[in-house]
Amino acid sequence: MVDELKQYPMPFTRLELAILSIVEGRLAVLLGKRTGRPYAGQWALPGAVLRIDLDRDLEGAAQRIAEERLNTGLPFLRQLCAVGGKGRDPRAPWALSLVYRALLPSDAFAPRPGKRLDELVWRPVEEAMADRTMAFDHAALIRQAVESTRTEIRRLDLPQGFLPESFTLGELQATCEQILGERLDKSSFRRKIDQQHLVEEVPGEMRTGAFRPAALYRLAAHSWPDQRPRE
Amino acid sequence: MVDELKQYPMPFTRLELAILSIVEGRLAVLLGKRTGRPYAGQWALPGAVLRIDLDRDLEGAAQRIAEERLNTGLPFLRQLCAVGGKGRDPRAPWALSLVYRALLPSDAFAPRPGKRLDELVWRPVEEAMADRTMAFDHAALIRQAVESTRTEIRRLDLPQGFLPESFTLGELQATCEQILGERLDKSSFRRKIDQQHLVEEVPGEMRTGAFRPAALYRLAAHSWPDQRPRE
DNA sequence: TCTCTTAGTTGCGTTACACTACTAACTATA
DNA sequence: TATAGTTAGTAGTGTAACGCAACTAAGAGA
Incomplete structure (x- = not known):
């Protein structure tokens, strides 16, 4: 092991899942109500800390997190973007989030709230994107997920x-x-x-x-x- | 500060720069010859460890790394993808790389080898993508950078x-x-x-x-x- | 003056487009 | 049995975009 490893602190690294579906004829995103701090009781994208002891790679991490938080697997995951910087998450001085997106037919997909989540709801994306009470910077992440999905479909x-x-x-x-x-x-x-x-x-x-x-x-x-x- | 921070080790997190230009009429990528281990003496994308003590956010990290390794700033940076997993880098059990791409006119851009780099060369992308002696998984990263650039231009x-x-x-x-x-x-x-x-x-x-x-x-x-x- | 090369435009047949209107197939109701 | 109603699927049509090729324009150099 070389100096670089010990020498420099690494960012607090999480994966967030932006899961989209059509619910009641509208594009909706799956949100979880947080049980713990920060933002306890507020809505956020399901996500969790990357666990290098458990996860073989990023894709594997996303699947583990889906299982933990939603009690289900996720086909057709796609990496969307990475955001990182100071002040994104009060738990750490520097937080990095890798955002994955999934598209699913909501009827064949029955997530149940898992660890650290009270409740799961489908929320129409227009509402979610405009919601100023959303935890972290997740409203902006949802906007990105929706825009990139629409561009794909247009193509x-x-x-x-x-x-x-x-x-x-x-x-x-x-x-x-x-x-x-x-x-x-x-x-x-x-x-x-x-x-x-x-x-x-x-x-x-x-x-x-x-x-x-x-x-x-x-x-x-x-x-x-x-x-x-x-x- | 909450448990999650101390409890779980975070991945060894780096940024890599895929800098493309036209050199002698061909699309080329800027490669650096590594001075240190691992892969000493071999070619790789310029890159460095993310420094949460120095970098305000990911964009800032990319600029700092460009300055350190190439002695120049980089306009028109674009985040390409994140790759991460066990065994990508012998220095750490789990390594994460965030890849940024830049397009530059090679004549208005005069990088000079900086820290940890012996030499910088422009290498035609077709060669670089096929080169099995390239350090880490950088040949694959270059392929991604080239493909996404071509798709943009086609559009x-x-x-x-x-x-x-x-x-x-x-x-x-x-x-x-x-x-x-x-x-x-x-x-x-x-x-x-x-x-x-x-x-x-x-x-x-x-x-x-x-x-x-x-x-x-x-x-x-x-x-x-x-x-x-x-x- | 003639030729060479690049700059920039024009004409044209083919294809893709959005829009509308049409036919087809089945249920439900009278 | 007939007919209205609704969705499935096709066909026509005028407009715009496409690729391709030919053309004119402008300067250098011999």
Whole structure:
């Protein structure tokens, strides 16, 4: 072990999870009510200290924290950004947070409040971003998560993970509209979707309901790996 | 101060600088030859330990490190990603690196090797990405830096910082082509450039040379802030 | 004066776009 | 059985953007 290690104090390093979903037709973020200080009783992104004794790498840390705080795993995690500096967290002189984002269909995802959290709620992002009582600088982090997600969708990167196993094109379009908060044109949407070959039809299967049945689609195999570098 | 601080050891946290430029017509990355262990004598991205006693925030740390290692400041820095895990750095059981990227015109940028660096060289990115003797996991970091830069340019985010004060459209196009490693169509390029109003003509000024003089342009005032969130 | 090279513009056929309107399929209700 | 109502999916259409190539413009140098 070299001097550098002992010599310099390292920052108080945490991971925060920005978990987005569509709840009641609106884009929402999962918030936890803090039990301990600081900001006890206030809302914050679920997060925890990085544990180098437990975590193999950052991805592993994010999964452990999801288990601890939410009692569930998280597919389709994506690293968003790192923020760090003096005065971000009263517990330490210098705090660093690594922010991860997940997109999930809220019905297939049942988090239960874990350690240090009283309660979990889905909060519409517009509210959360404007909330001045949010703990730490988390309102700003949520804004970043939402903006980058909207940019991805505008580019028609499919909302991986947000989608169930199979879905109709109408459902896919509605999901994109809810994330963006605006309506999209049906024929343009479908044209772009199928010229990118990101989805493929599930043969035979149809979704029947009150009206005309719709064809079911699934993510095309080659569109899966979501680990592109950020831009 | 709360238990969490003392209780858990924090990761060995560094910043690495991926500084890109065009050198001899090719996209190149600035590498430093390490004087100390580990990887003494091998090439690596310039970087250093985060110093919470000296650095106000991450941006400030990046600037301090640029001064220390390169004896110069760095405009147009952009946070790229964070990588962390066990076994990335033999000096510590768990190492975290925050990677920052800069784009610079190599002629207006004269770094001199600073602390812990013997020598600085510009290395074509294709070579650097493929080099298996590069220290740490820096070859992979360079690959990420190059890919995200190319994606930005393809979207015609201008190569801020890469450009001198004023430039001709021909030079701008050549710069983009060198970053991308492919040719672009002249009329399409110019059409897109001026409909985005990212540059404005410098009135009166011309670049004269061997052939027909070219009009000079500069970045439009409103196109400057480069602090959009990553996607 | 002619040639070479780069600067900058113009014309054109093809493709992508948003928008609208249409047909198709099924349920529900009368 | 007929018809209204709703969503699924397709087709037409005028406009704008695209890539490609050809063109004109301006200076240097022989």
